[in-house]
Amino acid sequence: MKIQFLAAIVVLLPLLLDGQGSPLQLDNDAYHIMDRLQIQTGRRAPFHSAVKPFTRGAVTAYALSIDTARVPISSMDRKDLYYIFRDNNEWLAGRPDMLTLGERRMQSLTQIQASMENARYTESKKPFLKYFYPTPANFIEVNQPQFYLRANPVVRFQLAGAKDDDQPIFENLRGVSVRGGVDDRVYFTFTIHETQARFPGYVEERIARDGVIPGAGFKKIYRSNLFNIENGFDYLNGDGSIGFNFTRHIGLQFGYGRQFLGDGYRSLLLSDFANNYLYLRLNWDLGRFHYQNLYAELARDPRPAVSGEPIVKKYMAAHHLSIDLTDNLNFGIFETVVFSRNNQFEFHYLLPIILYRTVEQSLGSPDNVMIGFDGHWNFLRRFQLYGQLLFDEFKFNELFIEKRGWWANKVGGQAGLKYIDAFGLDHLDLQAEVNIVRPYTYSHDDKSASYVHYNQPLAHPLGANFKESVLIARYKPVKRVQLQARLIMASFGEDADTTNYGSNPILPNKLRESDYGNEIGQGIHANTVLFGFDAAYQVAHNLFFDLEFFTRKKDSEEDIRDTLDRYFGAGIRLNIGRRRMDF
Numbered sequence: 001m002k003i004q005f006l007a008a009i010v011v012l013l014p015l016l017l018d019g020q021g022s023p024l025q026l027d028n029d030a031y032h033i034m035d036r037l038q039i040q041t042g043r044r045a046p047f048h049s050a051v052k053p054f055t056r057g058a059v060t061a062y063a064l065s066i067d068t069a070r071v072p073i074s075s076m077d078r079k080d081l082y083y084i085f086r087d088n089n090e091w092l093a094g095r096p097d098m099l100t101l102g103e104r105r106m107q108s109l110t111q112i113q114a115s116m117e118n119a120r121y122t123e124s125k126k127p128f129l130k131y132f133y134p135t136p137a138n139f140i141e142v143n144q145p146q147f148y149l150r151a152n153p154v155v156r157f158q159l160a161g162a163k164d165d166d167q168p169i170f171e172n173l174r175g176v177s178v179r180g181g182v183d184d185r186v187y188f189t190f191t192i193h194e195t196q197a198r199f200p201g202y203v204e205e206r207i208a209r210d211g212v213i214p215g216a217g218f219k220k221i222y223r224s225n226l227f228n229i230e231n232g233f234d235y236l237n238g239d240g241s242i243g244f245n246f247t248r249h250i251g252l253q254f255g256y257g258r259q260f261l262g263d264g265y266r267s268l269l270l271s272d273f274a275n276n277y278l279y280l281r282l283n284w285d286l287g288r289f290h291y292q293n294l295y296a297e298l299a300r301d302p303r304p305a306v307s308g309e310p311i312v313k314k315y316m317a318a319h320h321l322s323i324d325l326t327d328n329l330n331f332g333i334f335e336t337v338v339f340s341r342n343n344q345f346e347f348h349y350l351l352p353i354i355l356y357r358t359v360e361q362s363l364g365s366p367d368n369v370m371i372g373f374d375g376h377w378n379f380l381r382r383f384q385l386y387g388q389l390l391f392d393e394f395k396f397n398e399l400f401i402e403k404r405g406w407w408a409n410k411v412g413g414q415a416g417l418k419y420i421d422a423f424g425l426d427h428l429d430l431q432a433e434v435n436i437v438r439p440y441t442y443s444h445d446d447k448s449a450s451y452v453h454y455n456q457p458l459a460h461p462l463g464a465n466f467k468e469s470v471l472i473a474r475y476k477p478v479k480r481v482q483l484q485a486r487l488i489m490a491s492f493g494e495d496a497d498t499t500n501y502g503s504n505p506i507l508p509n510k511l512r513e514s515d516y517g518n519e520i521g522q523g524i525h526a527n528t529v530l531f532g533f534d535a536a537y538q539v540a541h542n543l544f545f546d547l548e549f550f551t552r553k554k555d556s557e558e559d560i561r562d563t564l565d566r567y568f569g570a571g572i573r574l575n576i577g578r579r580r581m582d583f
Helices: 002-012 030-041 056-069 075-087 101-108 111-117 201-210 356-363 396-402
Strands: 140-144 147-162 169-182 186-198 220-224 229-245 250-257 277-286 289-299 313-324 329-339 368-379 383-393 410-419 428-437 466-475 481-494 524-540 543-556 563-574
Touching: 030 056, 030 075, 030 383, 056 075, 111 140, 111 147, 147 543, 169 229, 169 563, 186 220, 201 563
Parallel strands: none
Antiparallel strands: 140 147, 147 169, 147 563, 169 186, 186 229, 220 229, 229 250, 250 277, 277 289, 289 313, 313 329, 329 368, 368 383, 383 410, 410 428, 428 466, 466 481, 481 524, 524 543, 543 563
């Protein structure tokens, strides 16, 4: 079979040069640091910012290049660099094409040996019980010439009191994260965590509608006398991957996790909102060109059709071409297809470079093909303008000439602006973003080809049939303090009990209410205003004490659907980012 053939290629092809390591968790602070550095320095990075997750090696290589070049950045930016160095200390040797002459002497050493010789490699002054935390970032650290390993606990505990609710908002997450490498050529990582949680009312409504927790899989009921919780959830989740590098420019990852495409807070192409999924990712990194093939196995439903049987599968194939036209101007092209073949992959879609619409037509298939475009422009060493366009299906004359609201004009768009060091204040970063998606976008005749996994959208959390504005302010006044405020306003149309107005891509669009006269916000119209303010104090490396205020008000034309959620809470985090359900 072709899958077996591909596996044989992975095993037998020579792995020639140093790779770039394991993927960086999507909630890591490094993503915002990389954003800032690219905008303010104008230096092109060894990764394409729209294609996430980044690899730890590429992130560290860029930080090293900035530090070595002595570009004019603030002292706080220098501290950000050293956060990157501590967090990824297995990659301090840099990449051969980014080393200074003084550092090239270390090329004869293995990656980990050369990293430990780097002056930026920091050891703890007093390791815990002599063996734990030998370096500030890693609970367990193993360094051998041909092998390295990093193991860390993962903790997130949050407790909040909610308005008009006698039960608290609560999360208790514990887990472990491990990453390592062998022979400078094979890299692995995995994270597993167990969670007990109780969510705000609007999230509970979403869980009741879709039967799943956003971003999670299997769940069961959780009750706690200690915290007075009667209707919480208990669930287990995790991600992991193994990566190979055929050459310095071609690499493959096989794993279970999520991806993200775009430069914005949201993505209309592929986001990390849904549950993890099995994937195979092939990356072609050719300098100013980056090409990615992504093949994924998705769940058509969150539960099996018959008790005791496996969940019914469907599949996704996607490719994305990213081009750095200049050091500060990027353009990308995206195409994806979602399909079902009775739990069997359609091998035609394994072709790495081809238009999926061509394959779909040659097969006479009912598959769901979408195309999209993304890009950004960094200018004046302060700003980034970015955006996306998505075309699920449309007719030019219906969309631009006759404008009769044809149901299959399924398109979406995003426009955003980032402003770093706003008004001359170091580490005050502002972001504004607008997202618009027409009704029935991402949906199909049935769930076997909808752009949904485990009853969760693969793009925007609101699905379709909405307009949204996002405003974000981030400020880091001193090294250990991080502040963030976000205001999200959305206008959308909801479905009634027996009608499909195009907001929920889970629903088959053949059950649509009408063929013409469709417009954004149709159905039961509603507006939401969401505001969140977070403050975090870093006690030690990746150990944070958090404070949070959150409010969300929904105003629907049907008064019974009006809701108000408001809470204030605190918590601690270790080696994990915040969890935000901003929809």
